[in-house]
Amino acid sequence: MSIAVKDNICTSTMPTTCSSAMLREFTPPMDATVVQLLTDSGASLVGKTNCDEFGMGSLNIHSIHGAVVNPYQPSGPSNGELRSAGGSSGGSAAAVAAGFCDAALGTDTGGSIRLPASYCGVVGLKPSYGMLSRWGVVSFADSLDCVGVLGKDVHSTQRVYDRLSVHDPKDPTCARLETREAAQQNCAENMSSWASASGDLTGLRIGIPQEYFPDTLSHSILTPFRRLVRSLIARGASIVPVSLPNTTYALSAYYVISSAEASSNLARYDGVQYGLRVAVNPADSASHTTALTYTKTRTVGFGPEVKKRLLLGTYALTADAFDNYFLQAQRVRQLVHQDFMRAFIVSDPLSETTSTSAAPNPNGVHVLLHPSAIRTAPRLSPPNEALEKTGSLDVYVQDVLTVPASLAGLPAVSVPMKVGPSEKSSDRDVDGGEVGDGWPVGASLVGQWGCENMILRVAKAIEDIQNS
Numbered sequence: 001m002s003i004a005v006k007d008n009i010c011t012s013t014m015p016t017t018c019s020s021a022m023l024r025e026f027t028p029p030m031d032a033t034v035v036q037l038l039t040d041s042g043a044s045l046v047g048k049t050n051c052d053e054f055g056m057g058s059l060n061i062h063s064i065h066g067a068v069v070n071p072y073q074p075s076g077p078s079n080g081e082l083r084s085a086g087g088s089s090g091g092s093a094a095a096v097a098a099g100f101c102d103a104a105l106g107t108d109t110g111g112s113i114r115l116p117a118s119y120c121g122v123v124g125l126k127p128s129y130g131m132l133s134r135w136g137v138v139s140f141a142d143s144l145d146c147v148g149v150l151g152k153d154v155h156s157t158q159r160v161y162d163r164l165s166v167h168d169p170k171d172p173t174c175a176r177l178e179t180r181e182a183a184q185q186n187c188a189e190n191m192s193s194w195a196s197a198s199g200d201l202t203g204l205r206i207g208i209p210q211e212y213f214p215d216t217l218s219h220s221i222l223t224p225f226r227r228l229v230r231s232l233i234a235r236g237a238s239i240v241p242v243s244l245p246n247t248t249y250a251l252s253a254y255y256v257i258s259s260a261e262a263s264s265n266l267a268r269y270d271g272v273q274y275g276l277r278v279a280v281n282p283a284d285s286a287s288h289t290t291a292l293t294y295t296k297t298r299t300v301g302f303g304p305e306v307k308k309r310l311l312l313g314t315y316a317l318t319a320d321a322f323d324n325y326f327l328q329a330q331r332v333r334q335l336v337h338q339d340f341m342r343a344f345i346v347s348d349p350l351s352e353t354t355s356t357s358a359a360p361n362p363n364g365v366h367v368l369l370h371p372s373a374i375r376t377a378p379r380l381s382p383p384n385e386a387l388e389k390t391g392s393l394d395v396y397v398q399d400v401l402t403v404p405a406s407l408a409g410l411p412a413v414s415v416p417m418k419v420g421p422s423e424k425s426s427d428r429d430v431d432g433g434e435v436g437d438g439w440p441v442g443a444s445l446v447g448q449w450g451c452e453n454m455i456l457r458v459a460k461a462i463e464d465i466q467n468s
């Protein structure tokens, strides 16, 4: 298989820049475990892919290499527009969508695989937290970072995932063998009643969380989503309305926690051990050379989005703000996790190790289904919608549907939905929604921890529906 690798995953034969001036010249001395596993199984690495600097962004516009252009070619009037490939794994999604490789590795801290997968029309899997090794993956926010796979279809995504899903003693957060086996058995038992070879989905309970349809959700997403739900019902699946009441607070909690962790992680880029060093002439400043080297190096090496997060994260960890911001965000994180646990019929295999466990719900669901994004890919070309809005909160809101599963450490996959050719926005379909703009949109499935096989099975059923 040909595989591309996001440029925040270490490769000994190619530079690993994290799309940052800080690491522009950095070639690591080793391969990340995930890279090693792929090359050991005969995969060919076709190259490294552009990303938002250190994984921070949703549109892949924060990069020393420039923005990633979405290669999707819709038919109809919007053809020729330059649109964002999504971020932060935009280069990986674009490489798969353009046919440069069968699959690509990405990282997902709050949605960085699922959002670009949705914008580019490919499959994107964020595994359960701790399922794939992070050894050799440049840290953004350790308690959320996951390596995952973008693939041209569910089959290639699963193939790569299966190869990488092993315990790595070098990563202390990587799930142990016993935990993996317990999760797999748990998952298989809960699939036995519905996962038949015939494609009939009778017995499968799919939850649709009511909080995942905010006012900002575009009608061009709702129409294919409703169509998909009708097809799943026609195949025998039961659709169950579900409430995840703490979803509203997830985005704010995510940005506090991820920025706080980033402010600590990125402290290592100080111009001393590796990466950029902006030297200070001792003659200019005899007394504070070291501190000045740190300051100058970090001022030049980090881009504006990274600096913003580091300032926010450092503030959230100060004595004045810690209780009101960081601790409060951790409490919200627990509530978000509990919401998910209450929704599933499948028990949590980690319940003995987490304090947030809840008994599984006998009337619960096997998987949750919701749109992956609130809109199709934003424009890059003038009028520069994406770039103009980077100062506003709009760009952060793109993650509103992906962040909750990240906070809860649950597996999630985005699979493309069928979209029609672009038509005038005044055209309406049978449900009264606007017909889409011709650009791809994804549907996301979220499962219990360790239920990758389950969500991929349902993703395959969705893929078959789209192709039928």
Ligand code: GLN
Pocket: 055, 056, 057, 058, 087, 088, 107, 108, 109, 110, 111, 112, 113, 140, 258, 399
């Ligand atoms: N867009 C989110 C952020 O900027 C998620 C990034 C990610 O998943 N790496 O933090």
